[in-house]
Amino acid sequence: MKTKMAVVSHRKGNMISKPADAVINIILMLLSLICILPCILVFIISITDEAVIIKNGYSFFPEKFAVLAYEYLLKPEGGIFRAYMVTIFVTVFGTCLSLIVVSMLAYALYRTDFKYRRVISFLVFFTMLFSGGMVPWYLVCTQILHLKNTIWALILPMVMSSWNVILMRTFFSSMIPMALIDAAKIDGCSEIRTWWSIVLPLAKPAMGTIALFTALQYWNDWYLPLMLIDDKKLYNLQYLLQKIQLNITMMASLASQSGGKLDTEIHALPSEGIRMAMCIFVIGPIVLAYPFFQRYLVKGITIGSVKG
């Protein structure tokens, strides 16, 4: 008790001065502002009146607000509904599938008495060092697996993650004693059952962290649709967002080349506010969920870095 007090008092005397603390606070506050101001700006644009945008440009303090963009997007014919469903389905289904596949493999590799442990560990690890590259991957997906323009194209290529397997195996070996597995075996528990009802419940925090990262990966994915999807029905949110951005810029550059102002055709496209509102639909769930999950996210990063 006494030593503890002594340590505390030492630490008190061993801290930075108040002015230094103030300076650091100001710097960190500025850096934090740089990180969130763009998101805030996009949000404000999304609720700015369209005429005001055309007149004054984007602004942090617009003259007039409007929620028309959201009303338009939330309409069933707004075009975003389908993409939202695709993103949600892919995120939920993909994350579940990935967790099952990854944790089963990690469980097998965690078992020191598994005979093929070394070979399989190497095979998993090697893919992190060497890859065939984009073109052969593309050919396998399109020519052999025929994933092009199917919903599976958005799910299957990201199910397996060597990094997550190794991370989870590390979790298992540090948290679950082998004696427990042996005991289950003596009681006649099958491997699948041991994995499902003993290992997974014990590894809940680890599973949660990895589930979060996997879900974010699916939610944020635009690469797979860029490579493998042409069918508009299968666009996910991110890809739809990208497509709309590019179409507007293409239109704008065409208009400026021909010397004309924005013509009628451009008015038919989603306007400024609507595009930014769509962006908010993509960022929104992440930002809203973030305060509740950041603890797990930070933990995931920290543990990943320890066993790099």
Place this chain on the structure above:
Amino acid sequence: MDSKSDKRIRTRRKVRDFKKNLPLLGMALPGMVFLFLFSYLPMGGIVLAFKNLTFGRKTFFENFMKSDWVGLKNFQYLFSSPDCLLIIRNTLLYNLAFIILGTCLSIFIAIALNELLSKRLSKFYQNVILLPYFLSWVVFSYLFYAFLSIDHGILNRSILPLFGTQPIAWYSEPKYWPGFIVFANLLKYTGYNSVVYLAALTGIDQELYEVAALDGAGKWDQIRHITIPLLMNVVIIMTIFSIGRIFSSDFGLFYQLPMQSGQLIGVTNTIDTYVYRGLINNGDFAISTATGMMQSVVGFGLVLITNAVVRKIDKEKAMF
């Protein structure tokens, strides 16, 4: 006779082992199938770099097998094209800038977060700075567009007029983009790296600081002589691994952020975007595969070398 029974025993043991391990093998199987399909099968496709892939036969397998071997012609073509030097230069220089600036900034932030008097504020800053890491490059392209848009952007409409400067067509002026690209990369990854360094900092034995304070060392001396040297271990290893990846670039950063503006290609084309454009825009499988293979092989070599270096420094920290 003797060897025959030996053999039989050995096969029997093998079969028994296999049977014993069958449940675990079955559990590993789904993951291995995915790994085979999406990682190992493409590795086999690398031979395409030495072929001229043509289509039109019945199955893809036939196309693959019966396409002509062209030896090193694809590589000759790649190395003689002026793009080759440009994409390698861009990839290397950007990565170098990311490593140097990113490391310095994240170390600074990690130390600042660690020294802050209010732990609650420290957590708050850490979370805010980490947030951009979880946004995609498509979202980033929107965030940047809000500032850089020619007609409506904050820079052209609110900031440049303050200085009486004419509006700038940001998306067609290459000279600004190296700065934007580096800034975007720092914005996205600094939070992540700071968290990694902060974890290393909290692992430092507090007694070291107490002893130093007793000896009359000020906070600044402590940071210089205790924090930074102890952090260097992690920094060196992280840096070496980044150097191992110096030949690959973040496709999204270079593809999404400049919104594929043709005028910016000189400063935004990297090995990865070059391979993608070759594949999708030109359908040029051979050159793209050759470029990809060059990237994979050089990258693999670099990882092996850097890992060997890490092993020399600290055996524990090596990947393998």
